[in-house]
Amino acid sequence: MTTAARMDELMHRAWPVADVVDFDGWVARRAAGVTQRANSVLPLGAPGDLPKALSLVETHYLSQGLAPRFQVGPASRPEGLDEVLAARGYEVGSPTLVQTAEIGRVLELLPDDEWRVNISPAPDDDWIELWWREDGHGGDDAKAIARGILTGGRALYGSIREQGTVTAVARLALVDDWAGLYCVVVDPAFRRQGRALAVMRELLLEATSLGFDRAWLQVVAGNEPARALYARLGFETVSRYHYRFRTVARP
Missing domain, CATH: 3.40.1350 (Trna Endonuclease; Chain: A, domain 1)
Structure with missing residues (x-):
């Protein structure tokens, strides 16, 4: 348990x-x-x-x-x-809420869309720019500190790039035998078309190839749409x- x-x-x-x-x-x-x-x-x-x-x-x-x-x-x-x-x-x-799931079960429930997702051991500048624009707060000094946090431990970074523009990103932290989903962001102009799920899927697939079988994520308790989505993907609340x-x- x-x-x-x-x-x-x-x-x-x-x-x-x-x-x-x-x-x-x-x-x-x-x-x-x-x-x-x-x-x-x-x-x-x-x-x-x-x-x-x-x-x-x-x-x-x-x-x-x-x-x-x-x-x-x-x-x-x-x-x-x-x-x-x-x-x-x-x-x-x-x-x-802190939620967990077996990665294999999540992959069974995620749609197999045909988005081309790049997986990298480090985020490039475009990855950082999209995440910071949507989730960051502060100037260049703050962004540099945030980048240090993002890259301070072992992780995978997924992104979708279309016509030279990064439209979706996510980070998968790798700690012991667990994988943690963070920073799932889609450009507002490209939302509700499956990009976030595609990036999550490819990151989790890569994690399984590295021997990881359990995942966690954090979701704001009041974010009902996100909670409903994660429930459909098999995530269950284990802490808060x-x-x-x-x-x-x-x-």
Whole structure:
């Protein structure tokens, strides 16, 4: 059985951050504000002095102009952390489901469209440009940090290029014996024609050739169309998380 703690570990390793500090069992990640995951605490263990750890974390993030933020889920420690953060004034954001499936089953359910998909061990500039245009936030410095996160671990990058233009991309992180789907983006002018599913299919096919047989993804809890699609592809919810964030006055 896949545990919430195992999924937290996989997701952490699939979205690697260079600036990581341990606060008595809490992993504090910073990446200049680029993505919530890369700028949040993953509370893997229970600090011996909880009030002290909270104060240290808040100072740590505020010193870089970042709001203190925690990724909170079933495996977060100590137990009751979510309630502690709520009492301290932390707000809730981005409730997300973590879903898994057997890759073979997903491939049986994905349509076998004839889009030509390129698979590469690294994203080219056009891949980055499309993803950043649709999902990124910030200027060139932020984009460079995001690129470092995307390429910081083993992964495959799929894209569809038509008449010199990249119209769809996706990333498949490879961690241990798991494959994680990320960054599935289609140019708005080319949506609802099967490109996203085609890129996902080719990435998962490549993963099976490398010996991977299980996949995970994250989907925003309120995104009903995406949840319905993933359910049709055999994905089932095994964990969930949300963020707790707070703007604290500088000391």
